[in-house]
Amino acid sequence: MGSMNVGGQAVIEGVMMKAPRRLCVAVRQSSGGIVVKNEPFRPLSARMPFLGWPFLRGPVVLGETLVQGMKALNFSAQQALEEEGEEMGSWALGLTMLVAILAGIGLFVAAPHLLSLWLGSLRGFDEQSLAFHVVDGVIKMAIFVGYLWLISLMGEVKRVFQYHGAEHKSIYCFEAGEELTVANARRYSRLHPRCGTAFLLVVLMISMLVFAVTFPLLPRLAEAAWLNQMAQIGLKILLMLPIAGVSYEIIKLAGKRGGQGFWGVMLWPGLQMQRLTTKEPTDEQIEIALTALRAAVHTDECEEASLCVL
Numbered sequence: 001m002g003s004m005n006v007g008g009q010a011v012i013e014g015v016m017m018k019a020p021r022r023l024c025v026a027v028r029q030s031s032g033g034i035v036v037k038n039e040p041f042r043p044l045s046a047r048m049p050f051l052g053w054p055f056l057r058g059p060v061v062l063g064e065t066l067v068q069g070m071k072a073l074n075f076s077a078q079q080a081l082e083e084e085g086e087e088m089g090s091w092a093l094g095l096t097m098l099v100a101i102l103a104g105i106g107l108f109v110a111a112p113h114l115l116s117l118w119l120g121s122l123r124g125f126d127e128q129s130l131a132f133h134v135v136d137g138v139i140k141m142a143i144f145v146g147y148l149w150l151i152s153l154m155g156e157v158k159r160v161f162q163y164h165g166a167e168h169k170s171i172y173c174f175e176a177g178e179e180l181t182v183a184n185a186r187r188y189s190r191l192h193p194r195c196g197t198a199f200l201l202v203v204l205m206i207s208m209l210v211f212a213v214t215f216p217l218l219p220r221l222a223e224a225a226w227l228n229q230m231a232q233i234g235l236k237i238l239l240m241l242p243i244a245g246v247s248y249e250i251i252k253l254a255g256k257r258g259g260q261g262f263w264g265v266m267l268w269p270g271l272q273m274q275r276l277t278t279k280e281p282t283d284e285q286i287e288i289a290l291t292a293l294r295a296a297v298h299t300d301e302c303e304e305a306s307l308c309v310l
Contacts, residue, residue: 004297006171007194008289009069010163011076015289017167017296018068025072026292027079034288035079038295039306058248059241065196066097107147108204109236112139117229127232130216137208144204148197148276158279165190166281166289168274173290180294182286190278194255197277198270202247203240205269210243211236 008017014027023041026034044060045052051060070093116136117127125131151157172188173180192198221231251270254263281289 004174006174006293006296008167008171008292009065009072009196010160010167011069011072012160013080013163013288014076015163015167015170015292016068016072016076017170017289017292019296019298022296022298023068024292024295025075026288026295027076028284028288029079030081034291036291036295037075037306054249055242055245058245061248062244066100067093070096070100105237107143108140109240110233112136112143113229113233113236115139127229128216128218128220130212133208133212133215137204137212140204140208144200145273145276148273152276161277161279162281162285163289165278166285168192168195168278169281169286170289170293174293174297180290182283182290185286185290186283190280191271191274193267193271194251195270195274195277197273198267199247199251201270201273202250202266203244206247206250207236207240207243210239 004019006017006019008015010016011025011027013029014025016023016025018024018041021041023039025037027037028034043052043064045057051057074093113127113136116132116139119135120126120129120132123131125135127133152161166185168190169185169188170180171192173185176188178184215232220228221235222228250266254267257263
């Protein structure tokens with residue numbers, strides 16, 4: 001049983017779990033009941049096998065995860081508040097994702113580049129130097145860690161981070177082949193090597209390395225100074241796709257190797273970052289994660305239904 005590849009995501013008062021053939025969300029309502037949404041899942045790579053090739057599958061999986069995560073968050077918000085309403089439509093979902101992606105690009109690509117440019121004007125280095133891209137990488141990392149630290153102080157976000165910890169404990173329990181009970185899951189760590197937090201951190205680390213090595217070797221991309229900066233930012237954005245592909249393979253391989261030796265060194269920063277993005281869950285939160293997991297692996301009593309209340 002534990003050999004099946006299962007992943008998940010914390011949502012509002014609940015957890016989403018994804019197995020190879022099913023995607024399930026379990027949410028605790030304000031009345032105390034548990035709502036389970038259980039749907040079949042068919043990844044793009046099943047319809048277009050070339051999208052499952054190594055180094056190409058990373059960006060594809062990331063895109064699918066963004067879409068599924070947005071839908072799960074919308075569903076969980078409605079169910080946690082026990083509000084009636086339709087789920088987010090395709091246009092609204094697309095617009096929300098576009099805004100989120102643009103915000104991410106602005107915060108983690110454009111802002112560090114422009115800050116590095118300003119610091120370089122003060123310290124005497126420019127975008128053609130190694131120092132510029134080292135500073136750019138350090139600023140990215142500082143923004144990432146600072147952002148996670150700030151939101152971890154918010155009460156509502158802390159509850160989501162508790163569900164994040166419950167998700168990891170439940171997946172560990174499943175991977176160990178143990179019975180999916182709260183007592184068994186409770187014993188496991190809340191830090192998991194295949195976590196999205198670890199993936200994002202690897203992306204930042206790889207991008208810092210790639211930009212620091214390659215950009216000083218590039219010629220000017222445009223004559224006008226402002227246009228050259230925009231071109232460099234645009235190139236960095238384009239390079240994020242192959243960087244995400246490489247990062248995905250690193251996380252996947254490291255997870256298979258159990259985080260031992262060299263792979264343990266690669267995963268260590270991501271695991272430590274999860275001390276911010278996960279918190280110790282309550283037994284009730286672990287119960288929610290296990291409910292979603294059972295549904296995803298076809299062991300829940302409502303596995304054939306699209307929506308049920310326990």
